[in-house]
Amino acid sequence: MKKNILVLTGSPRARGNSDLLADAFIRGAAEAGHEVVKCDLARKNIRGCTACDRCFSSGKPCVFDDDFNEIAPLIQRADIIVFVTPLYWYTFPAQLKAAIDKLYSFEVGKKKLDISGAILIACGGDPEEFYFDGIISSYRLILRHLHWEDMGRLIVPGVNNKGDVLSTDYLSRAEKMGRDIT
Ligand SMILES: Cc1cc2nc3c(=O)[nH]c(=O)nc-3n(C[C@H](O)[C@H](O)[C@H](O)COP(=O)(O)O)c2cc1C
Numbered sequence: 001m002k003k004n005i006l007v008l009t010g011s012p013r014a015r016g017n018s019d020l021l022a023d024a025f026i027r028g029a030a031e032a033g034h035e036v037v038k039c040d041l042a043r044k045n046i047r048g049c050t051a052c053d054r055c056f057s058s059g060k061p062c063v064f065d066d067d068f069n070e071i072a073p074l075i076q077r078a079d080i081i082v083f084v085t086p087l088y089w090y091t092f093p094a095q096l097k098a099a100i101d102k103l104y105s106f107e108v109g110k111k112k113l114d115i116s117g118a119i120l121i122a123c124g125g126d127p128e129e130f131y132f133d134g135i136i137s138s139y140r141l142i143l144r145h146l147h148w149e150d151m152g153r154l155i156v157p158g159v160n161n162k163g164d165v166l167s168t169d170y171l172s173r174a175e176k177m178g179r180d181i182t
Contacts, residue, residue: 003181005029005036006078010085010096012042017123017165021156022084024171025121028178036178037074042095044071049101056109061102068102075103080117080151080181083139087124090134100142117149121174125160132157152177 007026011018019040026036044067054063061072075081085096092100106113120139122132132155143150154177156170165171 003034003079004077005034005080005082006074007036007038007082007084008096008099009038009040010042010093013162016162017159018084018086020165020171021121021123021174024174025082025084025178028175029181032179032181034181039071039074041099046098046102048098049104053108055105061105061109068099071099076113078115081115082119082121084121087122087132087135090131091138092135115148117151118143119152119177121154123156123159123165127158129155129157
């Protein structure tokens with residue numbers, strides 16, 4: 001069945017490793033007939049949540065009218081969210097985390113999301129998977145809280161410089177992940 005997939009990327013580095021992984025995933029998902037929208041959060045202006053609890057009081061998710069309010073309708077239309085991100089200090093980069101923080105607005109505003117599942121694709125320069133324990137743990141707890149199914153994770157260690165991922169098999173693995181979405 002065709003799904004609406006929203007790919008949220010977290011890197012400020014255009015054509016960097018996570019950007020290439022995102023595009024590979026999108027190629028696979030599009031080939032499988034899914035509708036995919038990519039949103040590069042590092043090129044958006046999203047403030048951190050201020051916990052004012054006034055979400056949706058003005059009709060918009062956030063009363064501070066930043067780019068989250070543009071992205072919110074994409075989130076509300078999505079069946080699946082895919083986080084594609086570099087590892088920054090063992091977790092999500094601030095630009096992506098700011099958008100995750102503002103998912104809070106849907107809770108305060110009592111807006112039900114149709115999202116049923118998520119995927120994590122994370123890359124980093126450190127050489128082994130255990131360096132990703134922090135981001136995986138956050139991701140799993142976020143999904144548990146939101147009742148989203150964990151539809152898969154692709155952890156890509158050992159890629160530090162722009163384009164390092166090109167000499168690995170992770171792009172074909174990301175593409176297959178997209179293609180295998182049912
Ligand atoms: C601010 C910053 C923090 C980083 N922290 C980590 C880290 O904790 N662990 C790690 O493995 N790599 C870390 N890196 C390296 C990036 O994750 C790595 O270069 C990755 O390939 C970048 O992906 P991109 O090309 O999509 O931007 C960090 C890079 C930056 C700029």
